[in-house]
Amino acid sequence: MTDVPCSTFIIGKSGQVSSSLLEALRAEDNRVFACGRPEIDLLDPESVRRAILAARPKVVVNAAAYTAVDRAEDEPEIAYAVNAAGAEAAAKAAAEIDAAIIHFSTDYVFDGSKRTPYVETDPVSPIGVYGRSKQEGEVRVAAANPKHIILRTAWIFSPFGGNFAKTMLRLSKERREIKVVDDQCGNPTHALDLAELVRKVLPLASAQSPDPRIFGTFHTVNHGETTWFGFAKAILEGAAQRGGSEVAVLPIGTKDYPTKAERPAYSVLSTDKLRDVTGFQLRPWREALSDCLDRLAGSPHRVAAERSQQIGGKFA
Structure with a gap:
C-alpha cells in the first residue's frame, strides 16, 4: 500500500491487462501504483475504498x-460481487476524491444476434x-461516478497470464491436430495495445477541465x-514461422464443443466512436499478434514506442 499520492491507481497486478498497464505506464511515470489481493479485494468493498482513498490518485483503473x-x-454470487459490487465500490471511492475511473467491460454484454458490428448505443442483452x-x-x-470511461473489449491475448493464444501454443506441443470453433466471431485484442491506449487517455481523463466527450462507454x-x-x-x-511445430487446425461448430455457458455467435465491436471522439484506434489484430508471438518466442523485434505510434489520435 502507498501513503504517497499517485497519478494512477491500478486495481489488479497480475492479470493480463494489469501486467500490460504496468509495463506501459511505469516506463514514463513512476507514480503508477498497482494493488491486488490480499491488500485490495473486489469481494471486500471496504478494502477497495480504503486503498483508493489512501493512494489519492487522479485516475483509478479497474483491471480486476x-x-x-x-x-x-455455478458461482453467480461471486461473479456479481466482483464484477458489479466491487466495480461500483471502486467507482464510488474514486468519486469521493474527484478521480476519474477507467473500467474494463466485455463484448459478452451482447447476445450475438446482430450481424454487423455492435456500436455503443446498441441494446445490451x-x-x-x-x-x-x-x-x-x-x-x-x-x-457512481460521472467521470467514468468504460472500455468494452474482447478476446484478450498477451504474453502474460493465461489466454487463448498461449493455450494454442501449449496444445501445439501436445497434439498433431487441434479442433477449434468456427462459428463464433469477434475481435482478438492485444492487452499491451489496450494499455497503450489507456496511457494516451489518462491525461485526457485527469485534465483540470476535461473534455466531457472523453467520459462514457467506448468499444x-x-x-x-x-x-x-x-x-x-x-x-x-505464426508459431510455425518462428520455429514451432506445424499443427493441423480443424474447424468445428459450437454444437460440437459444448460449454456450460452460452457464448454470443457474433460479438464484433465497432470502434468508430473511439476514433471519432479521440482519434485513437488500435491497429489490426494480426499485427498485434505478430508482436505477441515475438515476445512469447523470446525475440521481440518492435519496441513499445513503435506500438505507441500506431495508436495516435486527435489529443495526442
Missing part, C-alpha cells in the same frame, strides 16, 4: 474482474452470468474480426 465464463454459471454481471457493473460504475478492440478457428490458425501459423 471475475472472468471465468463457464464457472460463473447478455446471455450468460458472466456477461450479465459485467453489464450490471457498467450500470453501477456509470451511476476498444484491435481492428479486424475473425472466428476462434481463424484466430487459432493465425497463432499456429
Whole structure:
C-alpha cells in the first residue's frame, strides 16, 4: 500500500491487462501504483475504498474482474460481487476524491444476434452470468461516478497470464491436430495495445477541465474480426514461422464443443466512436499478434514506442 499520492491507481497486478498497464505506464511515470489481493479485494468493498482513498490518485483503473465464463454459471454470487459490487465500490471511492475511473467491460454484454458490428448505443442483452454481471457493473460504475470511461473489449491475448493464444501454443506441443470453433466471431485484442491506449487517455481523463466527450462507454478492440478457428490458425501459423511445430487446425461448430455457458455467435465491436471522439484506434489484430508471438518466442523485434505510434489520435 502507498501513503504517497499517485497519478494512477491500478486495481489488479497480475492479470493480463494489469501486467500490460504496468509495463506501459511505469516506463514514463513512476507514480503508477498497482494493488491486488490480499491488500485490495473486489469481494471486500471496504478494502477497495480504503486503498483508493489512501493512494489519492487522479485516475483509478479497474483491471480486476471475475472472468471465468463457464464457472460463473455455478458461482453467480461471486461473479456479481466482483464484477458489479466491487466495480461500483471502486467507482464510488474514486468519486469521493474527484478521480476519474477507467473500467474494463466485455463484448459478452451482447447476445450475438446482430450481424454487423455492435456500436455503443446498441441494446445490451447478455446471455450468460458472466456477461450479465459485467453489464450490471457498467450500470453501477456509470451511476457512481460521472467521470467514468468504460472500455468494452474482447478476446484478450498477451504474453502474460493465461489466454487463448498461449493455450494454442501449449496444445501445439501436445497434439498433431487441434479442433477449434468456427462459428463464433469477434475481435482478438492485444492487452499491451489496450494499455497503450489507456496511457494516451489518462491525461485526457485527469485534465483540470476535461473534455466531457472523453467520459462514457467506448468499444476498444484491435481492428479486424475473425472466428476462434481463424484466430487459432493465425497463432499456429505464426508459431510455425518462428520455429514451432506445424499443427493441423480443424474447424468445428459450437454444437460440437459444448460449454456450460452460452457464448454470443457474433460479438464484433465497432470502434468508430473511439476514433471519432479521440482519434485513437488500435491497429489490426494480426499485427498485434505478430508482436505477441515475438515476445512469447523470446525475440521481440518492435519496441513499445513503435506500438505507441500506431495508436495516435486527435489529443495526442
